[in-house]
Amino acid sequence: MQAEALEGGFSDPARQAAAxxxxxxxxxxxxxxxxxLEGAQPPAPVSPAAxxxxxxxxxxxxxxxxxxxxxxSAMRDWVSFHTGAPLVAAADCAFALGPWEALLPLDxxxxxxxxxxxxxxxxxxxxxxxxxxxxxxxxxxxxxxxxLSLPDPDAxxxxxxxxxxxxxxxxxxxxxxxxxxxxTEVC
Amino acid sequence: MSDYNFAYLDEQTKRMIRRAILKGLAxxxxxxxxxxxxxPMPYGWGTGGVQVSAAVLTPGDRxxxxxQGADDTTNAVSIRKFxxxxxxxxxxxxxxxxxVIQTRHRIPEAALAEGQVLVYQVPIPEPLRFLEPRESxxxxxxxxxxxxxxxxxxxxxxxxxxxxxxxxxYPVKVEARYVMDPSPIPKFxxxxxxxxxxxxxxxxxxxxxxxxxxPYTGVVSxxxxxxxxxxxxxxxxxxxxxxxxxxxxxxxxxxxxxxxxVCSDTDHCETRQAAGHRGKxxx
Numbered sequence: 001m002q003a004e005a006l007e008g009g010f011s012d013p014a015r016q017a018a019a020x021x022x023x024x025x026x027x028x029x030x031x032x033x034x035x036x037l038e039g040a041q042p043p044a045p046v047s048p049a050a051x052x053x054x055x056x057x058x059x060x061x062x063x064x065x066x067x068x069x070x071x072x073s074a075m076r077d078w079v080s081f082h083t084g085a086p087l088v089a090a091a092d093c094a095f096a097l098g099p100w101e102a103l104l105p106l107d108x109x110x111x112x113x114x115x116x117x118x119x120x121x122x123x124x125x126x127x128x129x130x131x132x133x134x135x136x137x138x139x140x141x142x143x144x145x146x147x148l149s150l151p152d153p154d155a156x157x158x159x160x161x162x163x164x165x166x167x168x169x170x171x172x173x174x175x176x177x178x179x180x181x182x183x184t185e186v187c
Numbered sequence: 188m189s190d191y192n193f194a195y196l197d198e199q200t201k202r203m204i205r206r207a208i209l210k211g212l213a214x215x216x217x218x219x220x221x222x223x224x225x226x227p228m229p230y231g232w233g234t235g236g237v238q239v240s241a242a243v244l245t246p247g248d249r250x251x252x253x254x255q256g257a258d259d260t261t262n263a264v265s266i267r268k269f270x271x272x273x274x275x276x277x278x279x280x281x282x283x284x285x286x287v288i289q290t291r292h293r294i295p296e297a298a299l300a301e302g303q304v305l306v307y308q309v310p311i312p313e314p315l316r317f318l319e320p321r322e323s324x325x326x327x328x329x330x331x332x333x334x335x336x337x338x339x340x341x342x343x344x345x346x347x348x349x350x351x352x353x354x355x356x357y358p359v360k361v362e363a364r365y366v367m368d369p370s371p372i373p374k375f376x377x378x379x380x381x382x383x384x385x386x387x388x389x390x391x392x393x394x395x396x397x398x399x400x401x402p403y404t405g406v407v408s409x410x411x412x413x414x415x416x417x418x419x420x421x422x423x424x425x426x427x428x429x430x431x432x433x434x435x436x437x438x439x440x441x442x443x444x445x446x447x448x449v450c451s452d453t454d455h456c457e458t459r460q461a462a463g464h465r466g467k468x469x470x
Binding site for chain 2: 013014015017018019021022024025026028029030056057058059060061062094114115116117118120122139140141142143163164168181182183
């Protein structure tokens with residue numbers, strides 16, 4: 001393990017995780033809105049926002065899958081030191097992190113059961129040029145209509161069709177996060 | 188501040204609760220199981236709401252607690268003090284100034300806004316529980332969207348009383364999918380659940396369930412075409428502030444049957460009185 005893996009966590013974990021969770025919760029509750037997450041400095045190429053989501057939500061109880069560029073030894077060490085999350089294959093994870101192409105195909109991830117739809121994976125998608133533009137969104141959390149630059153609208157339509165089963169997504173870019181829960185209809 | 192961790196709970200517990208809240212928001216109206224902790228207060232005093240509030244509160248928040256609409260009752264006062272001591276946050280009784288409001292059995296009269304979070308204390312989260320005691324069966328009923336039993340219950344109300352007699356914890360359907368217990372709020376408050384700009388979170392400590400309504404979510408009170416849902420209240424104005432449109436408590440004044448009706452939402456009533464509104468019983 002390199003010494004740099006020890007850096008970049010929350011300096012005041014209780015308060016910073018609380019502030020970070022509020023951003024994460026607002027993002028999930030209002031699909032298509034962008035929120036700033038601060039306080040985490042994960043190793044490159046992982047974005048500070050994705051690092052903050054992981055520090056806020058992951059621990060030894062949440063198996064994590066690292067995909068693509070996020071699956072580097074620096075990041076593996078950083079996650080292990082700061083969260084203790086076991087690193088696992090896609091099929092066994094509660095959270096997954098990586099660029100969109102590396103997370104495909106989505107059917108590898110747990111989608112929950114119809115009796116326990118909450119037992120599904122949450123995907124943290126590193127998505128450059130994240131903006132509240134593009135695919136039109138409707139559903140809970142959205143007053144009339146929202147927009148979000150989704151990587152592949154068809155994949156999210158298919159995910160929404162499984163409701164109440166399905167995956168939930170965070171999109172991270174730099175220090176910003178947006179979310180797309182399974183309940184959101186992509187027009 | 189004190190030797191407590193911020194907001195009392197340890198960080199691992201808060202992460203577990205936070206993950207449950209996110210799944211609840213992603214599946215509106217669905218009850219997410221969570222590993223409820225022992226809290227330094229008995230079950231029935233809002234342990235679920237307290238755990239959700241502890242997971243949600245941030246250093247910049249202003250916290251308000253109401254019990255049946257009132258800021259000054261035992262339950263509200265003790266929970267407010269608990270968080271003052273364990274977070275060092277400022278608290279308030281003003282609905283408009285609060286960013287997080289924990290509530291027992293009421294929704295504030297003042298309209299909520301984006302950026303606010305309303306946390307409900309829930310005793311029995313399962314709306315079907317008194318109709319079907321087995322969790323394995325109610326799970327299956329939610330899975331199959333089999334809610335006929337609930338309509339039978341409302342129908343039996345009508346056949347016995349001539350109208351739907353359920354007056355609190357009135358069941359709702361969320362986004363045309365899950366039937367949800369809105370906690371024991373009066374059915375007067377049910378319309379405020381729908382299309383609310385604030386995030387609504389529900390915590391049941393003893394029953395170990397968290398569920399949620401994102402903002403602007405469709406919430407419909409169950410009813411029949413020929414017996415539509417009606418949000419009822421005592422047919423009086425408030426004795427102190429004269430409000431005609433607020434939910435009222437009936438207060439017995441003497442041994443001779445004297446009574447008065449006052450707003451159950453103390454902040455709403457005080458705000459109106461400060462603005463010069465007076466009811467017939469105002470001193």
